[in-house]
Amino acid sequence: MWIAVLTIATIALVAGIALSFAYGRLPAGEGGLVEQVNDLLPQTQCAQCGYPGCRPYAAAVVDGSAGINLCPPGGESTVRRLARLLGKEALPLATTIEPSIAVIDESACIGCFHCRNACPVDAIVGAPHFMHTVIENECTGCELCVAPCPVDCITMRPLS
């Protein structure tokens, strides 16, 4: 009988060690998954999904309250990658947009500062009452600066 007890105890011990090792090394459940989903998102921070940024959307996707097809800047490829990661079916995008960047008509700009405050990635430079401009390389094309402009001098230029 002792042999049987010892065998079972040894197996339990080995399995326990293996599991605790795996727990430490493998990406953790929920929190890790949110990060993984967030990594697949384009980080435009455009809020077109209805959440105030990419990470909140990632959290919503993981807890199941949001669909995986709500990210227009990510496009079909992001939906496919999300589907693969989460083992869900790839749905067609709810809305599609063309990748583009914001351009300020500098002759019309009145230096009101509203667009600068709206930009989620600090891609607009300029001081109050002076002309503003967009840093092309940093603009994510989120369109959040277009609406606040009182003189409508910001347009979206498609990236060819």
Place this chain on the structure above:
Amino acid sequence: MSAPTYDLGKLHGGLRLQSHKAVSTAQPIREVPVPSQLILPIEQHVGQPAQPVVGVGERVLKGQLIAEPDGELGAPVHASSSGTIVAIERWPVSRRNGDKAPCIVIECDGKDEALQTTPVEDYTSRTPAELLLRILDGGIVGLGGAVFPTAQKLMQARTCDTEFLILNGVECEPYISCDDVLMRERAPEILSGAQVLMHALQVETCFVVVESDKPEAIARLGEVLAELNDKRIVLKLVPTIYPSGGEDQLVQLVTNREVPSGGLPTDVGCIVQNVGTAAAVHDWILRNEPLISRVTTITGDGVASPVNIRARIGTPIEEVIQFAGGYTDKVRHLIIGGPMTGKSVTTDEVPLVKASNCVLAVSARPFAGNELPCIRCGDCAAVCPVQLLPQQLHWYSCADDEVKLREFGLTDCIECGCCDLVCPSHIPLTADFRTAKGRIREMADEKARAERARQRFEARNQRLVQEQEERDAELARQKESAKSAGPAAIAEILKRKQQAQEDDST
């Protein structure tokens, strides 16, 4: 002792191809006259395009600098003949992406007037660093077809522990014979260039490597070597197997050292230079002639008399073909480069550039057929010189699986075309891999962009929180000070008010 992965000088895979070289090597190199118009792309090298330093209407002389390198990696461009700049505009060129590129167009005056040059200095009196800077000014790039700026390649090698200089005279691709005839006719210049390179690199061993199907070139090099009596230079023969002329493959063959995945030959103490590049280095360092002309093979069954020519860089391909007797009736395709790695072009307006080692006019595209599904025969893996699994890569590139493509070493593919050639289903594997590589690069760019955007977003949020906290703290401080000042401060204000009223009434 552990067994070597290969026997000495053994290449994995590869193919023995029909050479088709004899047709163009029958005649000596012929000089193409200076054309009426030269078209010089500002991007004839790997790296950033050169920036023009001349304006439209300006007169330039042969050998004059017309575009200088911009950024870390690049090479200058020189005027190939004297004349007037008539335009700087987009012109059809032969390159991987896009059909048109900015070019400087020179209307030649036919005088071929050369720039007054400084007298030639003895290169052995210069330090390697000075010599490297001098090579940079010559606009010399790798003439084997990869057009990597030579000076920068040498500078990189200087930072490593380089033991061997390998001169590549293998020229394994079918049809191309420009290096073969160059070795036959200009062996002394090639070896002199090798000596310059060895001085610049401070290496003590140079292997001149030639494929065994070029007996004339080998004999000539042997003669010149005997005259030169330079013990540091060793002539080596390699078997005629495609693609033994690939840089990493050549290192493997000659030194039996394997260039690591994603690495450079300098990681195993070697640097490879084409024989044409060595001759160009000789011309620049000992004769003050920058890279303004090159030897090119004009061949294929679409050309009346296949020949090797020396033409000025920027000569339109059309004129070069006319020089070789024009097209035959059979011509259907025009390819710049060899049949395996070359690029089809749709117009012969494209200029001959530093990279153009061959112009191939053929009646049928080599090795073409109707594409069928993969039957998993595995022939492609057997011939792959980099030991990849093209079949697996094919599936993953169809599935657009970036992670797996990286895992299976797509980035190490040298695009030699062996897998295409043996594929019984005629799947255009190399073309697929090329697009997949582009996509991988794109995805990596996208990822980097997203990461940057995220960092900026997080930094901004942090800043906003900090600003808010500072504002709150300031408000609290003011409130606190108002409170502590209390009745005394109010009495003070009232007193001041009363004083003001009294002043008004008086």
